Amino acid sequence: MMRNNMNSTVLWDTEVDRSLLRRTFHSKTISRKDYTSVQIKKVKTKKKWETKPGIFLHKRAPQNDIEKLLVNRRTRRYPSNREINIQDISEILQFAAGITDEKNKYFSYPSPGALYPCTLFLSINLAGFKEKIYRYNPYKHQLEEYADASIRSADSIIIDTNLKKFPVKIFFTSDYQLLEEKYGELSYRLLNQEIGHIAQNISLYSEFVGLNTTCIGGFYEEEFKRYIPEYDLLYAMVVG
Template sequence: MTSKITTQTETQSTSHLQLEQELALLYHNNSNLTPSTIMDFLENMAESQSIGHPRHYPACPAIALNPGRLWKWRKRLIQSLPVVLAQRKSSQNFLVNMPLQKLSQIILMSLQAGKMRNELLRQRPYPSAGGLYGVNVFVLATAVKELEQGIYNVNPDRQCLEQLYLFGSNLECQQWLKTSIVGEPVTKQAPVYIFFCANLNHVKQKYGERAYRFILLEAGHIAQNISLASTSLGISHLPLGGFCEKMIEEKIGDPDMIALYTMALG
């Protein structure tokens, strides 16, 4: 009979994994609602003055989205939804270059503001806790026709992209990608990467510690919209969980934004 010798590295790795599991469970348990806390939670919700206020960057240069005959594509998606659901799959069969019109169609089908919810806010095609819309969608364009390589905030209300950062060269963009996103999608470069980020403090004013749960759910709802819209247009997409949050947050440059999720598109 042979016995396995446990190395120090394996012990440290196991301890680290256990700590991560404990931290996740600690947050889950401490953000649970119980009979003794639910009334405080409801009272805080009622007293909160938070309203839907998606983060925009009006001082930044704006690039208009150009979806063409968007109504036609939206109608096609609605009529073929059962087929789109059946065909949806993660794929790395990316285009070399992505037309801005295709990107515009995907973005506006997934995010475009609709009728007014109140005097300040338009309804969007995905649920958001309290209608706060705390999640922003940022686009990293590496190879989009009519767009410079850089990072843009999506502004569905104005139907535009707000230019936050431009890379000085393709080499700078490639090096940043390799240190920010983990795995094969970097070597099989996509023309677009989507970053789902949130203003946690804005949502926390109303929902306390449960806010983190809600922004994760909202990011997932938006990502599913993008996934289905991409599928309906024959565009590959790949959800990504391996990324360096701080690298993305620093490039966006908004201290209130935390990175939650990413997706390669094209």
């Protein structure tokens, strides 16, 4: 295929679709209500580990606040007794997923090339919030009314019925903006690393303020895309 620009003529365009591997893998690993190609098997609960000669390291009790926070962090599949409000949500997003350096627009977590390809969407079942799916805008620290969706509709994205009791659902998504242009086939791996950093931040901050969290791999992306088709859903969390 001939391609022309102002400076030269290219006789054949051999540029590879840099999103092909990502799109293929992502589409083959999603869960659907009627069918899934993902088979989850029962396995032993203890990982096999063949011990090798090495240096034994000393363990001690946690002494400072950050050490105690790391020790106490747990997945809790039920909401806490603590009431959550809009200020809690604001602070979780600000400190765990927001901009912490206004001058350079750096966020509170590592990101490939400082591109920040992950976008957070939230469904919030609390007084004062509309039945919408909100998009978090970190540049203005704002929850944007992005899509109309009832609480029940948003809950249908989550597979585990018990987790629907949490008042706040957070969806980790991406439209791969800028990322694939720079990193090509490496993008999907880098994006998932970034999402893991954000999720851990949210888990730790929630633990610090007395809220429970569960990170979720079991969700129906097709349900999410009924409302937000332009983003891929890669991960989810509940907070409460």
